[in-house]
Amino acid sequence: MNWKNLFVSGANMSPDEVKNFMAEHKPGDYQLLDVRQPKEYEKEHIPGALLIPIKELRERIGELDPTKPTFVY
Incomplete structure (x- = not known):
């Protein structure tokens, strides 16, 4: 199985859209x-990110919680 098949397809968001989402939630x-x-990850990561x-x-x-939006980077 391809790892991409592990996720339900969702909207692609720009970095700015993700930042706005995070600021509002x-x-x-x-x-x-x-x-x-x-x-x-050790060198630098977004606070709260799961490695x-x-x-x-x-x-x-x-x-991962399948009920929550997941931002992958």
Whole structure:
């Protein structure tokens, strides 16, 4: 299975649209998913982001709440 099949297709949003969404909602209302490598995450990441490297996503998909909007970077 392709990792892209793990997500329901949604609207593509620009970085500014995501920033606006985050500003208008509480942090617990959405999820930030960082799919980069741990060293990249340690160097810099968006506060509150969950690190699940892309290679681990299939095995760890259960850590995400399917009822919340998820922003992936």
